[in-house]
Amino acid sequence: MAILHETARLDPRTAADGKTVARREAAPYMNPYLAGVGLGLVLLAAFVVMGRGLGASGAFSSLVAWLVDLAAPAHARANSFYTDYLESGAGHPLKDWLVFEVLGVLVGGFLSGLLAGRVRRTVEKGPRISTRGRLTLAFAGGALMGVGAKLARGCTSGQALSGGALLSAGSWAFMLMVFAGGYATAWFLRRQWQ
């Protein structure tokens, strides 16, 4: 019962479908303001030590540019979008600051999840959508975000957090539009989540 109680307290909707109740006891999440201060100090450390902010989507771009260059070098070299990323690494496209930072994100996320008992193979979704439907939407949403992040020159990390803290006008315009886009779409996607 203790496990059921802990899980139920963590996420009552997960417990309601009956199947996911008997999992290992997961610790509750950190207070959001405390986690925000932690995240802010990591960002400040990046500014102070490196003179640059955090990022995420840039690492994916380096990966894509590297893959395209492997498959079709002439094609990649003729496109300035790819060459910008191919030439940015220290000798190799993947020897790039953001690529190493994102590898760290994987490790840090795993460590935190492990300590909290939250590492578990699962599909995150509401009770009213099939797994196949959820995975299809995850891919589609990712693709939209890939395009959006490139147009905006960064995602939630590089623009909203890093540019936001430096009071960049474009970053704040971007951030407001992310919330606007999210709220405008939420009603149509409610069956996926609620």
Added chain:
Amino acid sequence: MSAPFFKFGAFGDEASLVVAFAIGIGFGFFLERAGFGSARKLTDQFYFKDLSVLKVMFTAIVTAMLGVFYLSWMGLMDLSLVYFGPTWLVPQIAGGLLLGIGFVVGGYCPGTSMVALATGKVDALFFVLGVTAGIFAYGEAWPAIQGFANATNLGELTLPQVFGLRYGLVVFLVVVMALGAFKGAEVLERKMARKEGAV
């Protein structure tokens, strides 16, 4: 020693990759601590049930903004050496909208999807593949869309410049706005919890 350390030659390119990895660990750790490895926790923001995204994001922005502001005010940091991205107004507005839509459709953003992937979310793997496919599509379309993508370049534009206010005043106003948003978020969450309880 003056900040930013790297710009003053405290260490080289190879060591900077070690720093990148270490900073990434901190980034991923706090994202997961906040619950951002869960798509349902993240998207609850857009159903007014759990406004952690707003709270964590604005607390982080305010923390780093105040840190940068005070360090440069005390002369410990040269803010002009910190990378500051130019504003491309229209593409950034369009990109922001797409990102917001993608957030609710996909459940994550690129950074949080890595944390979700690291904690075993299969949907995050599909999201990551989607991001990669989206960037590939963007790269292939680049010759056709670069005109739009490079439009309305306003250079290194700051909010103090836009509003004609002093930097310190804008910092103060952002703090006030964030505190107001936190208060509003707490009130809204309680209201939604009562509504849920009544149904």
